[in-house]
Amino acid sequence: MATIYGTSANDQLVGTTKADSIFGGLGTDTLDGGTGNDTIDAGAGADSVLGGSGDDLLYGGQGTPVGSTLINNGTFDSNTNGWTGTDIEWNPESAYFSNGSNNGVIEMDGTTGPTTVVQQSFVVDGAVSASVTLRSIIRTAGTVGTDGFRLEVLDAKGAVVGSQIILPGSRTAWTNYTLNVSLPAAGVYTLRMTEVGNNDSLGAVVDNVQVTTTSVIADVANDTLAGGAGNDTLYGYNGNDQLNGDGNDDLVYGGNGDDSLNGGTEVDTLYGDGGNDSLYGGSGADRVFGGENADLIFGGTENDTLAGDAGDDTLNGDAGNDSVSGGDDQDLFLIGASEGFDTILGGEGGTDRDTLSFAGSTAGVTVTLSGSETGSYVAGTGAGTFSQIEVVIGSAQADTLNAAAATAPVTLFGGAGNDTITGGLLNDSLSGDDGNDRIYGGSGNDTLLGGIGSDMLAGGAGNDILTGGGDADTFEVGVNDDTDTIDGGNTGTDLDRLDFTGTGSGVNVVFSGNESGFYTYGGGSGTFAEIEQVGSTAYDDRLNASQTMGNMNLGGGEGNDAITTGSGNDQLFGGSGNDTLTAGTGADVLTGDEGTDDLYGGDGNDVLYGGGGDDSILSGGDGNDTVYGGAGNDQFGSESGRDQMFGGDGDDRFLGGIDDTVDGGAGGNDVLDLSFWGWAGTNILYSSSDPQSGIVQFLDAGGNVQNSMSFSNIEHVLPCFTPGTRVRTARGDVPVEDLVVGDRVRTRDHGLQTLRWVGSRTLSLADLIVQPKLKPIRMDAGSLGAGLPVRTMTVSPQHRMLLQDPRAEMLFGEAEVLVAAVHLTSLKGVEQVLPAGVTYIHLLFDAHEIILADDVWTESFQPADRTLGCMDAEQRAEIEALFPDLRGDFRNFPAARMTLKGFEARVMLAA
Incomplete structure (x- = not known):
C-alpha cells in the first residue's frame, strides 16, 4: 500500500500491487494504479488514468467548487502551522488585551528591528475569482492609523495580482477586511502579509484569515480514465472526459463537460451528468442515464435501461429488450431492424416533441398509433410499444405508418421507400419523403407533403394543405373533403393530377392561370397550383382550362362532361357520356370515347377521336388536323388547313373544305356535304376505278377551278348551290x-x-x-x-x-x-x-x-x-x-x- 503524490509537472505515476492512493496534482499526468483496489485522483490537467485490476476509484480532476477555502489554519487557534515568513509572533488574544481569551492570533510587528512577513501558498486548478477576508485590531499600546500591514496575493512568478494596505482604526474593536482578487489561470499563488508603520513591536493583530473562491474553479482539462478489470467507480468531473469502465460491473460518472462514457462488459451504470455526453452501455444489462443537456445514449447488447433525462437526447436501446425513457425536451429514439422488444417513453416535460425514428432500419416497418401519442411497431425481427411520442420517421424501405386511431396530433415522415401513411383524427403533418408514397390525411386540418417520387395524396375531411413535391403526383379529392389547398410541385418528372373520381358528385374545375385555379363540388371546394392533369367523376363535370398556356391532360369520366383547354398542346378525354371537348391553340389530342360527343380542336395541328356513339361534331379548327369518327353516325366539320377526316363505321356526314382529305370508311352510308362553303360551283370528278372516291374542284363565278379536295368511301356528295336565298x-x-x-x-x-x-x-x-x-x-x-x-x-x-x-x-x-x-x-x-x-x-x-x-x-x-x-x-x-x-x-x-x-x-x- 502506498500514497503517491505528483508534482505540478507532467508526471508518470505507477502504483504497487496493493491498495494505493495516487494524486496527480497539476500537469498532464499518466497514472496507473496497478493491481489492488486503488484510489486515484488525477488532479488538474489533461490526465490519463488506468485503474488496472482490482476495484478501483478513479477521479478525473474535480476542480475547486464555489466556497472552497484555499488556505490552512487561518484561525491560528493553536499555532502557525502552514504559515511561513519572518519575525512571526503568535499568542493567545489575552496576551495583547488582558481579556482572558485563548483565541490564537498573530501580531504583524513581532520584534523591534526586523520587518514581519507572514505568508502561505495555495493551488487553484483553473481561472477563478476569490475573496481574501480577515479581521484586525491595534494592540493596546499601538498607534491607530499608522501601524498595520500590506495584504497581497502573488502568482508563481511573484507578480502581484491583488493588494491592499490595512491600517486598523481601533484598539478595542475588531474590524473586518476583504480583498477581492481574480486569479487568471491554474497554478500556485501566495497570500502575503507584510508589516507597515512603526517598527516598535506594538503593531496590528490579525485573525480569521480566509481565501475563498467566489466562482467555480473547474478542471476543464480532458481526462481519460480506464477502469480495467474489476468493479470500478470513475468520476470524470469537469472537462470533456473519456471514461471506460472496461471489465466487470462499473459505476461511471461523467460530470460536467461533453464526456464519452463506455461501460464495457458486464452490468454497468453510467451517469452523463452535465454536458452533451455520449454514453455506451456495452455488453451486459446496463443502466444508462444521460443527465442534463443533449446526450447520445446507446444501450448495447442485452436488456438495458436508458434514460435521457433533461435535454434533447438521442437514445438507441440496440439489441435486447430495453426500457427507454427520453425525459424532458425533444428526444430522438433510434430503432433498428433487430433490436428485441423495447418499451419507449418519450417524456412530456420541457420543449416537448419526441421522435421515434426507424431511419437506420434495414427492413420496412409497421407503426400503429392509437389513442394519445401511444402505439406499437414491428421492425424486422424487433418490435415494441411506445407512449408520449409526437413524431415518427420511417425507414428507407416500404413502411406502413398508421395513425387512423390517434386522438392527438401526429407528425409522420415516411422516409425513402414506397410508404403508406395515414393520419388520425386531429391536425396532422404527414410527409412521404422519397419514394412512391400513398398518404391519407384522415380527419382534421392536415398538412401533406409527397416529397420526391410519384405520390398519391388524399386530404380527407378537414381543410387540408397538400403539396406533391417532385415527380408526377396524384391528388385524390373525396366526399366531404371541405376546403383544400393543393400544390402539385414542379420538379422531377412533373405531371401532377387532380382525381375527383371519389367525390360522389359532378365537379366544376376552373383553371384561372397556368396550371392553377379552383374547384367546387357537392361536398367541398379548393384551390390548386402546378396541376397538369385532371381526372373527373362518373357525373356531369365541367373542366375549364381555357386560360392556361401549359400542356394539360384532362379527363371527363362517365358523365356528360364539358372540357375546355387553352393554348398548350393538350390532351382531352371525354370518357363515356355525351361530352363536349373544346381545345384552344396548340397541337391537341381530343378523345370523345363513348357517347354522343362534340369535339372542337381549335387552332393548331390537332388529332381528334370521336369514339363510339353518334358524335355531332368533329372539327379540328384551323391547322392541319387529323380526325377519326370511330363507330356511330358522326358529323365532321372543317375549317382552314389541310385536314384528314376518317369516318369509320356508321353513316357519317363530312363538311369538307379546301385541301381536305375525306375517307368515309368501309361501312355505312356516308355523305360529303359541300353546301355551306359558298362556292359558285363545283366539279365532282369520280375515280374511274372507284365510284365512291374522287376529287372535288371548287369553282368561282367564271367557272375557274380555285381549289380542290379529295374523298374516298363516300356514298353521296351534296354539290354546292348558288349562294344565298x-x-x-x-x-x-x-x-x-x-x-x-x-x-x-x-x-x-x-x-x-x-x-x-x-x-x-x-x-x-x-x-x-x-x-x-x-x-x-x-x-x-x-x-x-x-x-x-x-x-x-x-x-x-x-x-x-x-x-x-x-x-x-x-x-x-x-x-x-x-x-x-x-x-x-x-x-x-x-x-x-x-x-x-x-x-x-x-x-x-x-x-x-x-x-x-x-x-x-x-x-x-x-x-x-x-x-x-x-x-x-x-x-x-x-x-x-x-x-x-x-x-x-x-x-x-x-x-x-x-x-x-x-x-x-x-x-x-x-x-
Missing part, C-alpha cells in the same frame, strides 16, 4: 345578301314594301359549338311540299315559315300559321345542322311582313321601334343573342300571323 323584289329574285335599304320587296299582305334595314351576323363554328341553339335549319328542295322550297335553303332555328294547311284551320281556326323552322325538323329533308360557319340576315320593314323567298312564304324581322312582345320567348332570346345592340324599349306591334308553339306545331304536323 332568293327574295322576290320589284327587280326580280335577288340574293338576300345583295338586298339594300330602299329595295321594294313583294309581301303577301301589302304588295311591294320598302326595305328599311338589313342586319346580319356571322357565326363561326366555335360560336355554334358554344351556343348550339343557334345552329341553322337546312330545308332541302321540296321538303315543305309542292316542290317548295325550289332550292335548298338555310334559316335560323327560330325563323318562322308560313304554312297553309287545312289542319291549322281545323285545330287553331286559322288557315295560315307561322311555325319556327326548328319545329319543322320532323319533316323529311328538314334538319338542324352544324356548318363550318353561317351568316344570318334579317330584313326590316315598317310592319311585320310575309315575304317570298325561294318561292316559300316566310316572315320578315322588325324589332326597331317596335316591341318584342309579339314574339315567343325562344324567338326573343335568339334575336337578343344575335343582335344585342337592338335591345331597347320597343313599341308593341302585331304579328302578321298566328305563331304556333312547339307542341302545337308537333300536334298539327302529326294530325
Whole structure:
C-alpha cells in the first residue's frame, strides 16, 4: 500500500500491487494504479488514468467548487502551522488585551528591528475569482492609523495580482477586511502579509484569515480514465472526459463537460451528468442515464435501461429488450431492424416533441398509433410499444405508418421507400419523403407533403394543405373533403393530377392561370397550383382550362362532361357520356370515347377521336388536323388547313373544305356535304376505278377551278348551290345578301314594301359549338311540299315559315300559321345542322311582313321601334343573342300571323 503524490509537472505515476492512493496534482499526468483496489485522483490537467485490476476509484480532476477555502489554519487557534515568513509572533488574544481569551492570533510587528512577513501558498486548478477576508485590531499600546500591514496575493512568478494596505482604526474593536482578487489561470499563488508603520513591536493583530473562491474553479482539462478489470467507480468531473469502465460491473460518472462514457462488459451504470455526453452501455444489462443537456445514449447488447433525462437526447436501446425513457425536451429514439422488444417513453416535460425514428432500419416497418401519442411497431425481427411520442420517421424501405386511431396530433415522415401513411383524427403533418408514397390525411386540418417520387395524396375531411413535391403526383379529392389547398410541385418528372373520381358528385374545375385555379363540388371546394392533369367523376363535370398556356391532360369520366383547354398542346378525354371537348391553340389530342360527343380542336395541328356513339361534331379548327369518327353516325366539320377526316363505321356526314382529305370508311352510308362553303360551283370528278372516291374542284363565278379536295368511301356528295336565298323584289329574285335599304320587296299582305334595314351576323363554328341553339335549319328542295322550297335553303332555328294547311284551320281556326323552322325538323329533308360557319340576315320593314323567298312564304324581322312582345320567348332570346345592340324599349306591334308553339306545331304536323 502506498500514497503517491505528483508534482505540478507532467508526471508518470505507477502504483504497487496493493491498495494505493495516487494524486496527480497539476500537469498532464499518466497514472496507473496497478493491481489492488486503488484510489486515484488525477488532479488538474489533461490526465490519463488506468485503474488496472482490482476495484478501483478513479477521479478525473474535480476542480475547486464555489466556497472552497484555499488556505490552512487561518484561525491560528493553536499555532502557525502552514504559515511561513519572518519575525512571526503568535499568542493567545489575552496576551495583547488582558481579556482572558485563548483565541490564537498573530501580531504583524513581532520584534523591534526586523520587518514581519507572514505568508502561505495555495493551488487553484483553473481561472477563478476569490475573496481574501480577515479581521484586525491595534494592540493596546499601538498607534491607530499608522501601524498595520500590506495584504497581497502573488502568482508563481511573484507578480502581484491583488493588494491592499490595512491600517486598523481601533484598539478595542475588531474590524473586518476583504480583498477581492481574480486569479487568471491554474497554478500556485501566495497570500502575503507584510508589516507597515512603526517598527516598535506594538503593531496590528490579525485573525480569521480566509481565501475563498467566489466562482467555480473547474478542471476543464480532458481526462481519460480506464477502469480495467474489476468493479470500478470513475468520476470524470469537469472537462470533456473519456471514461471506460472496461471489465466487470462499473459505476461511471461523467460530470460536467461533453464526456464519452463506455461501460464495457458486464452490468454497468453510467451517469452523463452535465454536458452533451455520449454514453455506451456495452455488453451486459446496463443502466444508462444521460443527465442534463443533449446526450447520445446507446444501450448495447442485452436488456438495458436508458434514460435521457433533461435535454434533447438521442437514445438507441440496440439489441435486447430495453426500457427507454427520453425525459424532458425533444428526444430522438433510434430503432433498428433487430433490436428485441423495447418499451419507449418519450417524456412530456420541457420543449416537448419526441421522435421515434426507424431511419437506420434495414427492413420496412409497421407503426400503429392509437389513442394519445401511444402505439406499437414491428421492425424486422424487433418490435415494441411506445407512449408520449409526437413524431415518427420511417425507414428507407416500404413502411406502413398508421395513425387512423390517434386522438392527438401526429407528425409522420415516411422516409425513402414506397410508404403508406395515414393520419388520425386531429391536425396532422404527414410527409412521404422519397419514394412512391400513398398518404391519407384522415380527419382534421392536415398538412401533406409527397416529397420526391410519384405520390398519391388524399386530404380527407378537414381543410387540408397538400403539396406533391417532385415527380408526377396524384391528388385524390373525396366526399366531404371541405376546403383544400393543393400544390402539385414542379420538379422531377412533373405531371401532377387532380382525381375527383371519389367525390360522389359532378365537379366544376376552373383553371384561372397556368396550371392553377379552383374547384367546387357537392361536398367541398379548393384551390390548386402546378396541376397538369385532371381526372373527373362518373357525373356531369365541367373542366375549364381555357386560360392556361401549359400542356394539360384532362379527363371527363362517365358523365356528360364539358372540357375546355387553352393554348398548350393538350390532351382531352371525354370518357363515356355525351361530352363536349373544346381545345384552344396548340397541337391537341381530343378523345370523345363513348357517347354522343362534340369535339372542337381549335387552332393548331390537332388529332381528334370521336369514339363510339353518334358524335355531332368533329372539327379540328384551323391547322392541319387529323380526325377519326370511330363507330356511330358522326358529323365532321372543317375549317382552314389541310385536314384528314376518317369516318369509320356508321353513316357519317363530312363538311369538307379546301385541301381536305375525306375517307368515309368501309361501312355505312356516308355523305360529303359541300353546301355551306359558298362556292359558285363545283366539279365532282369520280375515280374511274372507284365510284365512291374522287376529287372535288371548287369553282368561282367564271367557272375557274380555285381549289380542290379529295374523298374516298363516300356514298353521296351534296354539290354546292348558288349562294344565298332568293327574295322576290320589284327587280326580280335577288340574293338576300345583295338586298339594300330602299329595295321594294313583294309581301303577301301589302304588295311591294320598302326595305328599311338589313342586319346580319356571322357565326363561326366555335360560336355554334358554344351556343348550339343557334345552329341553322337546312330545308332541302321540296321538303315543305309542292316542290317548295325550289332550292335548298338555310334559316335560323327560330325563323318562322308560313304554312297553309287545312289542319291549322281545323285545330287553331286559322288557315295560315307561322311555325319556327326548328319545329319543322320532323319533316323529311328538314334538319338542324352544324356548318363550318353561317351568316344570318334579317330584313326590316315598317310592319311585320310575309315575304317570298325561294318561292316559300316566310316572315320578315322588325324589332326597331317596335316591341318584342309579339314574339315567343325562344324567338326573343335568339334575336337578343344575335343582335344585342337592338335591345331597347320597343313599341308593341302585331304579328302578321298566328305563331304556333312547339307542341302545337308537333300536334298539327302529326294530325
